[in-house]
Amino acid sequence: MTQFYADMGINMERPNNRIFVDSPRSFLIQETVARGIGKLTKDGALVVETGKHTGRSANDRYIVRDEVTENTIWWENNFKEMTPDTFAKLKSHIINYLNQDRDLFITERSVGADEVHNLGARLVTTNPNHALFSTHLFRDKVRDFNENDFTILHAPELQLDPNEFGLRSETAVVTCLKSKLTIIAGTLYAGEIKKSMFAAMNYLLPESNIMPTHSGASRLENGEVSVFFGLSGTGKTTLSTDEGTFLIGDDEHGISEAGTFNFEGGCYAKTYKLSKEGEPEIYKASNRFGSLLENVILDENTGLVDFYDKTLSENGRASYPLEFIEELETSSRGDIPKHVFFLSADAFGVLPPVAKLTKEQAMFYFVLGYTAKLAGTEIGVKEPTATFSSCFGAPFMLRHPSEYAKLLGEYIDKLGFNVWMVNTGWTGGAYGTGQRFPLNITRQIIRNIQANNLDKVETEQDPIFGLHIPKMVGEIPSTILNPQKSWEDQEAYTKKAQELADSFHKQMSTFGNFYEENISGAPTFGK
Structure with a gap:
């Protein structure tokens, strides 16, 4: 050595x-x-600050x-x-x-x-x-x-x-x-360390026909596995650490015909607005000896952390080993996924909270990687901004997106898992007018899908995006399920939706042959 x-x-x-x-x-x-360099909280967690770099230095x-x-x-x-x-x-x-x-x-x-x-x-x-x-x-x-x-x-x-x-x-x-x-x-931002190795795995695994993913994963009591794709801040950690599920991992996984496996040995969770009531597993893991907190505000008199104070950053983080999670799949492995979720924080408020995707749509939206870049995730980002990040993790995907999309399409055919788009962003209007989907609504949607309650639910097709929207999801009001119905100004909705759909085509056209070959998965508007 x-x-x-x-x-x-x-x-x-x-x-x-x-x-x-x-x-x-x-x-x-x-x-x-x-x-x-650091101080201990009342509960024994280690608190450090990372100076001006409170997020990745993407440039x-x-x-x-x-x-x-x-x-x-x-x-x-x-x-x-x-x-x-x-x-x-x-x-x-x-x-x-x-x-x-x-x-x-x-x-x-x-x-x-x-x-x-x-x-x-x-x-x-x-x-x-x-x-x-x-x-x-x-x-x-x-x-x-x-x-x-x-x-x-x-x-x-x-x-x-x-x-x-x-x-x-x-x-x-x-x-x-x-x-x-x-x-x-x-x-000093520690996230650079983990992401450097994620990028290396993303480069190497396709050579072995394994699909690397920027995703969280969990399994149910019956063994069925869910995988959550998404950029930082869209809910991967929160939704994969839901009560009643067993965490496989919260950020990086490989998928193959042999099943799902975690890359990491721990979690790197966002802490802004972290609460015992909202995210009990993450809160408990973050507030104990052995956990590491970055850029959170510590009251040195009481030894308590204020997770609602974003003075240092809205991208405060907690890292801890997987064993700090009580509901854990200790092998860090699982079966072939039953459900795959694409999490998008739509800042324009025009995507539905849930839609089932065809294989062609899945490949299209996977390469598109639409979401909102959330405040604090990268230096200089102060409020949500529409962004496209191929494979829901372009900064870490070293190969061309079409290579990863090809693996996705092959695995949908071979393994037969369902792919869903879930909007964890805004409803009833764009950012600044509408409101963000409450976490409990998103959790209800995910839990209904995991319970296979949407297998035979009737859907309606969105005329602009071509997405198949369930007409009923548990007790959730139908006005929430269809984004057009949640806007007071229908003309404003149509205009904003068409603008977003047009931007999808514009973004995807930069991928040349892949776009032309997979346009069947695109929004219907603008084709």
């Missing part, structure tokens, strides 16, 4: 400093507090362009290129920084709850709280590492010179798929 890091250039002999390898969580928490993501990635990366996505020479220079700079007068924390973990399809993940960081985070989000090491496993060099407080390395800013998240190395510098 020591030889690997020495060969990389890291000085493992430090007379004046220490290197901690796979330290216990209690020790990492103690070190975080002792170094003045500072780089991929090394070489013979491995030249024809396999979806370069039209928001991936910036870095040459092999510049990356080598950056790597040397980072290693020199890590070798300076400071302690290091190393963890060796795994990604993927599958005996074959897993990835080793080494983290070398200067901060104990980030090492703690990796013990939450990555899994226990399951085998000896080899040349196919990844290493993350993490220097969160190092401010890079943009001119020296051709960067946009002093921050960089750079992955070299050839050398299996990721460098993260200039950001």
Whole structure:
């Protein structure tokens, strides 16, 4: 183990400093507090702040362009290129920084709850709280590492010179798929660590005909599995951690003919407006010794956290290991999904709260990836804004969306699961006029589907989007189920819906052949 890091250039002999390898969580928490990086709440949770980076640095993501990635990366996505020479220079700079007068924390973990399809993940960081985070989000090491496993060099407080390395800013998240190395510098936001390995899995798994997904997953008592696709803030964690279901995972999964498996060893839940009444499992897991809270407000006099205070960020986060969840599928695996949900927070209030999708619609809306970019999820986002993120996770999908959509279509045919669109956004008007769907309404919809109560319910087809909307879902009023009926101004609804449908076509036309071949799944307006 020591030889690997020495060969990389890291000085493992430090007379004046220490290197901690796979330290216990209690020790990492103690070190975080002792170094003045974090504080403990009354309940024992560790609270830290991440400075100006309270979300992902989406515009500072780089991929090394070489013979491995030249024809396999979806370069039209928001991936910036870095040459092999510049990356080598950056790597040397980072290693020199890590070798300076400071302690290091190393963890060796795994990604993927599958005996074959897993990835080793080494983290070398200067901060104990980030090492703690990796013990939450990555899994226990399951085998000896080899040349196919990844290493993350993490220097969160190092401010890079943009001119020296051709960067946009002093921050960089750079992955070299050839050398299996990721460098993260200039950001304390821990989410960059987990997402770097998610992206690596997304790149590798399609080669084995496994579909990587940005999704939460849970199973019912009868073993039936539900998978929830969606961007951050659309409800993946909340809905996959619902009472009465057993959590498989809240964010990243693989789907194959063998079933569903979680990539992670923990959860990374949003905390803004977190309450014991609304999300009891997440609340309990977040308020205990061992959990890590980012960018929440701590009252040092009482030791209590105010989850309704967004002074630091609306993207406050809690990370904790899966075992903190009581209703848990301990294997982190499940059967082939029975129901797949596409969660979209529609800021325009024109999509129905639920619609069943045909295979063609599923492929279309999967590549479209429409939702609202929610406040705080990324730097500079202050209010919900319409956005498109292919596969409901474009920043982490390194290959062209059509590759993932092809797998989705094949699995719908082979495995026969149902695909539903669920709008967790607005109703009765657009953002600022209407209101957001109450969580209890969304939960009622999901629970009715999971109980297979909608298998034979009559539907009506939306004239603009072509979606099949159930006429009855439990006790939910029909005026809520059909978005047009929830608007007072019918002309305003039609205009807004047509504008959104038109934007769908405009967005999808950028995918050329895929759009032309799959237009049958598109909204009816504008074709």
